[in-house]
Amino acid sequence: MNFDGKYMLEVFPTLLKYLPLTLVMAVVAMIFAIAIGLLLALVTKNRVPVLYQLANVYISFFRATPTLVQLFLIYYGLPQLFPSFSAMNALTAAIIGLSIKNSAYLAEIFRAALDSVDNGQLEACLAVGMTKAQAYRRIILPQAARNAIPASGNTFIGLVKETSLAFTLGVAELFAQGKMMASASLKFFEIYLAVAIVYWALTIVYSLLQEWLEKRLSKPYKN
Amino acid sequence: MIKVTNLRKQFNDLVVLDGIDIEVAQGEVVAIIGPSGSGKSTLLRCLNLLESPDAGRIEIGQATLDAPKYSRKQAHHLRQQTAMVFQNYNLFKNRTALQNVTESLIITKKMKQSEADKIGRALLEQVGLAHKADSYPITLSGGQQQRVAIARALAVDPHAILLDEPTSALDPELVAEVLQVIKAIAEKRTTMLIVTHEMAFARQVADRIIFMADGKIVEQGTPDELFDRPQNPRTQRFLQQISAPASFIS
Numbered sequence A: 001m002n003f004d005g006k007y008m009l010e011v012f013p014t015l016l017k018y019l020p021l022t023l024v025m026a027v028v029a030m031i032f033a034i035a036i037g038l039l040l041a042l043v044t045k046n047r048v049p050v051l052y053q054l055a056n057v058y059i060s061f062f063r064a065t066p067t068l069v070q071l072f073l074i075y076y077g078l079p080q081l082f083p084s085f086s087a088m089n090a091l092t093a094a095i096i097g098l099s100i101k102n103s104a105y106l107a108e109i110f111r112a113a114l115d116s117v118d119n120g121q122l123e124a125c126l127a128v129g130m131t132k133a134q135a136y137r138r139i140i141l142p143q144a145a146r147n148a149i150p151a152s153g154n155t156f157i158g159l160v161k162e163t164s165l166a167f168t169l170g171v172a173e174l175f176a177q178g179k180m181m182a183s184a185s186l187k188f189f190e191i192y193l194a195v196a197i198v199y200w201a202l203t204i205v206y207s208l209l210q211e212w213l214e215k216r217l218s219k220p221y222k223n
Numbered sequence B: 001m002i003k004v005t006n007l008r009k010q011f012n013d014l015v016v017l018d019g020i021d022i023e024v025a026q027g028e029v030v031a032i033i034g035p036s037g038s039g040k041s042t043l044l045r046c047l048n049l050l051e052s053p054d055a056g057r058i059e060i061g062q063a064t065l066d067a068p069k070y071s072r073k074q075a076h077h078l079r080q081q082t083a084m085v086f087q088n089y090n091l092f093k094n095r096t097a098l099q100n101v102t103e104s105l106i107i108t109k110k111m112k113q114s115e116a117d118k119i120g121r122a123l124l125e126q127v128g129l130a131h132k133a134d135s136y137p138i139t140l141s142g143g144q145q146q147r148v149a150i151a152r153a154l155a156v157d158p159h160a161i162l163l164d165e166p167t168s169a170l171d172p173e174l175v176a177e178v179l180q181v182i183k184a185i186a187e188k189r190t191t192m193l194i195v196t197h198e199m200a201f202a203r204q205v206a207d208r209i210i211f212m213a214d215g216k217i218v219e220q221g222t223p224d225e226l227f228d229r230p231q232n233p234r235t236q237r238f239l240q241q242i243s244a245p246a247s248f249i250s
């Protein structure tokens, strides 16, 4: 068996230099995805005319098409229609693509989470004179957030892994770097295993964070 | 003061409120009784626009509203005249007992936290739950939750409190503590509209009883008039049915 453990350990410092970029992509895309997803969920939940149909088409399209196709559509396709998009760099395109795709998934998660909050909560808010906006902000969204966290967390873990697709647009991120080092050293197994371990560790750290958050948020609901 | 004129509501083809007229004086306690499905809940829910009426005029306190056309602002204004106590409490699950009571003070009345807490604690004291101020709803019994809900309604300092079967979801042994609290509030001359199946309680606390059936007010009067000398055959039949659980045995 031909496995160079020492080499594998040596590549970690180089790979870890690319961790911040991966994290930035994932976190920025997640923030946009949450914002757009929440908007979509509110539109579909409240059946806002016209917007509701548009939102459904958006959700359906971006859930049903491969992420890679979406990224190419944005990065290589859009500048053809709108020349001003050619100024967009690959990293921006990747973040936009990942935001859009994950917003469609989060929209469904958020809507289910909103549905799981009993309508009596909204009625109770209105009955004490709150506006609907106040009701959502103070009572409904916090309860929905707790319901949404497990599934949203899975989406985020998926998103972290999907950032590796950015290499196809030419973004020099973690996986792209691994690929480059592998072609130089020809130690494919060591490099890709190291890359995999970095993603794995990232997911483990994130899961711990989420567990802590879930515990905090579920305090009011524990008997 | 509450004045309702020719209130109408239907769900699809089902006429649920068929021209309701009600006047409730300041400080009056009115109990609404009637068979299930007669429109009692819908009536209360139209008064704070949780259901939107199809026609009619609603006047409560400072607010007047003509259905079915009204602005969001008018709706909000009308809602602020009342508070509601729901059958299944509907306490804010992510708020402690105290926060349930103070939420409206802080959010809609823009009161300072310290001031709101003071009022909130006094109201919890009034319903006998000062010691549960920091408990979340899930840790409270049904009776305790409903008492918090009553304190929450009082905090709004409304012109009238609407109570929709406030004890129907409670285990029998918890009913008394809630009725006790409502009775104490009634004695302070708080305007109240109470839908209830607790006839003995209605008789005790209400100044007037309204009997509803099929979306109409069939008969109304003082408790003595309505319970002892009902005039309408519908009322007589209803009162007989509820006082004769014998059909249960046979």
Ligand SMILES: Nc1ncnc2c1ncn2[C@@H]1O[C@H](COP(=O)(O)OP(=O)(O)O)[C@@H](O)[C@H]1O
Pocket (backbone or CB within 6 Å): B011, B014, B016, B034, B035, B036, B037, B038, B039, B040, B041, B042, B043
């Ligand atoms: N949101 C709704 N949609 C359709 N039908 C309803 C709705 N709410 C109530 N109803 C119907 O209206 C009638 C009156 O209901 P309700 O006001 O709850 O009666 P009560 O409180 O006297 O039992 C019932 O037949 C009920 O099924």
Ligand SMILES: [Mg+2]
Pocket (backbone or CB within 6 Å): B040, B041, B042, B164, B165
């Ligand atoms: Mg009812």
